[in-house]
Amino acid sequence: MARSCAVCGKISMGGFNPQSVGMNRVRAHRRYRPNLQPQVIQVKGQPTRALVCTRCTRTARKTD
Numbered sequence: 407m408a409r410s411c412a413v414c415g416k417i418s419m420g421g422f423n424p425q426s427v428g429m430n431r432v433r434a435h436r437r438y439r440p441n442l443q444p445q446v447i448q449v450k451g452q453p454t455r456a457l458v459c460t461r462c463t464r465t466a467r468k469t470d
Contacts, residue, residue: 409442412456413466416440 410417418439425431442457447466449456458466 409439409457411440411442411459411462412447413458413462416459416461 408417418437421436421438422433423436425433441460443460443463444455445458445463446453447456447458448454
């Protein structure tokens, strides 16, 4: 299974590297990956270790 956020399901996204010089710009492919951190979250009342993106971590901290 791909690395994804256990809360919101955010996964990596494709894109291009920024090119700033030249008339005929060659777009180089790249991956934008979510900032996943191991966290202890509550799943069905049980504490479970999971990979959670930092946006979900901040949101969970605000609701507590």
